[in-house]
Amino acid sequence: MTQDDKTTHFGFQTVAEDQKSGMVHGVFTRVASKYDVMNDLMSMGIHRVWKDAMMDWLAPRPGQRLLDVAGGTGDVAFRFLGRAGDSARATVLDLTESMLIEGQKRAEAENLSHALDWTVGDAMALPFPDSSFDVYTISFGIRNVTRIDDALREAYRVLRPGGRLMVLEFSQIPNDGLQKLYDLYSFNVIPVMGKIVANDRDSYQYLVESIRKFPDQDRFAAMVADAGFEQVKYRNLSMGIAALHSGWKL
Numbered sequence: 001m002t003q004d005d006k007t008t009h010f011g012f013q014t015v016a017e018d019q020k021s022g023m024v025h026g027v028f029t030r031v032a033s034k035y036d037v038m039n040d041l042m043s044m045g046i047h048r049v050w051k052d053a054m055m056d057w058l059a060p061r062p063g064q065r066l067l068d069v070a071g072g073t074g075d076v077a078f079r080f081l082g083r084a085g086d087s088a089r090a091t092v093l094d095l096t097e098s099m100l101i102e103g104q105k106r107a108e109a110e111n112l113s114h115a116l117d118w119t120v121g122d123a124m125a126l127p128f129p130d131s132s133f134d135v136y137t138i139s140f141g142i143r144n145v146t147r148i149d150d151a152l153r154e155a156y157r158v159l160r161p162g163g164r165l166m167v168l169e170f171s172q173i174p175n176d177g178l179q180k181l182y183d184l185y186s187f188n189v190i191p192v193m194g195k196i197v198a199n200d201r202d203s204y205q206y207l208v209e210s211i212r213k214f215p216d217q218d219r220f221a222a223m224v225a226d227a228g229f230e231q232v233k234y235r236n237l238s239m240g241i242a243a244l245h246s247g248w249k250l
Contacts, residue, residue, distance in 0.1 A: 008020050008146055008147075009210075009213050010023050010024075010206065010210075011205065011206040011207075011208075011209030011210050011213070012209045012212075012213070017146055017147070020146045021095065021122065021146055024095065024144045025095050025096050027144075027203045027206055027207070028072070028094075028095070028096040028098070028099055029096050029098050029099075030198075030200050030203050031194075031198050031200055031203050031204075032072075032073075032096065032098040032099045032101075032102050033098075033102065033198075034197055034198040035072065035073055035099065035102065036073055036075070036102075037197060038193070038194065038197055038198055038204070041193055041197060042190050042193065042204075046238060047140075049237075050168060050237050050238070050242050050244075051075060051076060051079055051139065051168065052079070053235075053237060053244065054076070054079075054137070054139070054166060054168050054244055055079050055080065055083050057166070057235065057244060057246060058080070058083075058135065058137070058164070058166050059083075060080050060081075060083040060084035060088065060135070061084060061088075062084055062085045062087045062088060063084075063087045063088060064084055064088050064134040064135055065088070065089050065090075065091075065132070065133050065134050065135070066080050066081075066084075066088065066089070066090040066091065066133065066134070066135045066136075066137065067090075067091050067093065067126075067128070067132070067133040067135070067136050067137070067158060068080070068090060068091070068092050068093070068137045068138070068139075069093050069094075069123045069126075069136065069137070069138040069141060069151075069155070070093070070094055070095070070123060070138050070139070070140070070141025070142070070144065070145075071092035071093060071094055071103070071137075071138075071139075071141075072092070072094050072096070072099035072100065072102070072103060072141075073099060073102045073103040073106060074092055074103035074104075074106055074107055074112075074116070075139070076137050076139050076168075077090040077092050077103075077116060078106070078107070078110065078112060080135070080137070081112060081115050081116075086115070088115065089115050089116075089117070090115060090116050090117070091116075091117040091118075091119060091128075091133070092116060092117070092118050092119070093119045093120075093121045093123070093126070094119075094120065094121075095120070095121070095122060095123075096120075097120050100118045100119075100120065103118065104118055123138070123141070123142070123145050123150075123151040123154065124145060124146065124147055124150040124151050124154060125150075125154065126154045126157070126158050128158045129158075130157055130158065131158070131159065131160045131161065131163075132158050132159075132160070133158055133159055133160065133163060134159070134160055134162075134163050134164070135159075135163060135164050135166070136155045136158065136159055136163065136164070136165045136166070137165075137166050137167070137168070138151075138155075138167050138168075138169075139167075139168040139169070140168065140169060140170065141169075142167055142169055142214075143169055143170070143210050143211065143213070143214040144210060148215075148223060149223060149226070149227065152165075152223060152224060152226075152227035152229075153227050153228070155227070156227050156228045156229060156249055159249040160249070161249060161250065162248070162249065162250065163248070163249045164246065164247070164248050164249070165224065165229055165245075165246065165247045165248070165249070166244065166245065166246050167220075167224070167244070167245040167246075168242060168243075168244055168245075169214060169220070169242065169243060169245070170211040170214065170241065170242050170243075171214070171216060171217050171220075171236070171240050171241070171242055171243035172216040172217065172240055173239050173240040173241060174236075174239075174240050175239070175240075178239060182241060183212075186208045186211070187208055190204050190207070190208050191204045191205040191208065194207075217234050217236065217240070217243050217245075220234075220243075220245060221233075221234050221245060224245055224247045225247070227247075228249070229247025229248060229249060230247065230248050230249075230250045231246075231247065231248045231250070232245070232246070232247040233245075233246050233247075234246070
């Protein structure tokens with residue numbers, strides 16, 4: 001099979017690998033202006049609690065350099081800088097320039113522009129030298145990457161020895177009954193909400209489907225370990241609706 005023949009999933013669709021990045025780019029270009037509002041509505045604000053839990057486990061320190069991949073509007077980077085202090089610095093990388101523009105507006109409003117860099121780029125081919133960062137984060141973004149293994153290897157490459165990976169992503173509830181209830185909400189409410197708020201049902205249908213295609217907690221932890229990370233652990237959030245994954249480059 002040639003590279004051109006390889007396929008992957010875009011939600012529940014099967015697409016050519018070389019098409020997925022463009023399709024994902026289209027989704028986030030369309031939803032950029034409503035992205036933060038929709039996050040609050042879809043999760044009833046709980047995504048903020050999850051991101052705070054991420055920072056609690058990460059425990060940012062002064063002077064650290066963060067790379068936040070698929071960081072879009074800067075939510076995680078802002079939290080990191082708030083915990084790490086003025087001597088820290090964050091680089092936000094995203095495939096979609098319009099998401100970064102929304103983040104830059106927020107950074108200016110919150111007087112954080114001096115500590116932030118914004119880069120358009122691909123998680124599978126990061127435009128940074130080896131051993132450039134102390135911390136790599138990606139929140140609700142890795143399930144949109146065409147080849148997750150490649151993204152994890154790139155994360156390992158750009159981290160310094162002693163650096164830490166942390167992934168926040170939707171996951172699977174380890175209870176069939178509760179998972180079915182959550183699926184009913186996701187498939188019946190979120191796309192309708194996307195139509196009403198963002199005038200874009202299809203993009204939010206894809207986002208719901210992409211969650212169901214993402215590996216469960218144990219399988220994803222194994223992928224993190226296969227990329228070279230050690231001390232790989234995960235914590236479920238809200239019964240497993242989301243999960244935090246942590247690994248170290250030793």
